[in-house]
Amino acid sequence: MIDAHIHADTRPYEDFETMAVAGVESAITCAHDPLKMSTSAVVLDHIHRLMNNDVKRAAENGLKLYLALGIHPRSITSDFEVILDKLPSLLEHEDVVAIGEIGLETTSSAEKDVFKRQLQLAQELEKKVIVHTPRRNKREVTQITSSIIHENINPALVLVDHVDNSIIDLMIGFEGMLGITVQPQKMSPQDAVNLLDEYGFEKFILDSDMSSSPSNPLSVPKTVHQMKLAGFEADEIEKVSRGNASNFYGI
Ligand SMILES: [Zn+2]
Numbered sequence: 001m002i003d004a005h006i007h008a009d010t011r012p013y014e015d016f017e018t019m020a021v022a023g024v025e026s027a028i029t030c031a032h033d034p035l036k037m038s039t040s041a042v043v044l045d046h047i048h049r050l051m052n053n054d055v056k057r058a059a060e061n062g063l064k065l066y067l068a069l070g071i072h073p074r075s076i077t078s079d080f081e082v083i084l085d086k087l088p089s090l091l092e093h094e095d096v097v098a099i100g101e102i103g104l105e106t107t108s109s110a111e112k113d114v115f116k117r118q119l120q121l122a123q124e125l126e127k128k129v130i131v132h133t134p135r136r137n138k139r140e141v142t143q144i145t146s147s148i149i150h151e152n153i154n155p156a157l158v159l160v161d162h163v164d165n166s167i168i169d170l171m172i173g174f175e176g177m178l179g180i181t182v183q184p185q186k187m188s189p190q191d192a193v194n195l196l197d198e199y200g201f202e203k204f205i206l207d208s209d210m211s212s213s214p215s216n217p218l219s220v221p222k223t224v225h226q227m228k229l230a231g232f233e234a235d236e237i238e239k240v241s242r243g244n245a246s247n248f249y250g251i
Pocket residue numbers: 005006007030032101209211
């Protein structure tokens with residue numbers, strides 16, 4: 001299995017063993033806002049921690065970590081240009097599979113500007129992108145997010161994450177991939193099973209988004225288990241828990 005969106009820097013060492021024991025072979029850890037990001041130096045130190053420290057902590061427990069790097073909408077510093085300048089060279093690191101997670105939280109003009117510039121960079125470098133959708137005003141923000149994606153990048157390079165029942169009707173026709181985040185307070189394994197049952201398997205990739213919010217390192221294995229109990233075919237389960245992520249990110 002692949003857990004396609006986690007925040008490894010917020011999790012204890014033992015979580016990686018728990019995941020590996022349950023059959024999660026790899027995960028993508030995304031840049032985010034683990035603390036107040038006062039300056040570009042804090043964001044870059046966070047990125048270096050993911051690259052150097054967390055990849056090693058996971059590997060010591062048998063979990064291969066890949067990286068998604070970028071400026072999260074809650075991590076926009078006044079000197080964000082410094083990060084944008086360094087991003088292309090950071091993306092050359094062999095474990096980086098995407099720019100992310102990026103997107104909109106409040107739809108401020110600074111958020112839109114930083115989001116567009118990272119989408120344009122991804123288009124130029126032909127990198128995949130992991131796009132966040134927020135918990136608050138989710139539907140309204142997702143509509144704006146979707147139009148900015150279509151104006152700035154080939155949508156086939158993009159995964160829109162944290163898709164749930166409140167926005168699935170907006171996103172099911174999207175040309176890229178869709179992430180289903182199975183996380184306490186967001187979506188249960190059963191909710192994910194119901195969504196997959198209704199909308200099929202080709203577009204979806206499962207993740208836990210495990211972070212310092214209520215989270216479960218076993219979200220993907222538990223969803224796979226629920227799918228087995230519900231009688232899904234083995235190849236359908238394989239697609240959403242490994243194959244689609246493997247194809248999309250080339251991992
Ligand atoms: Zn996240």
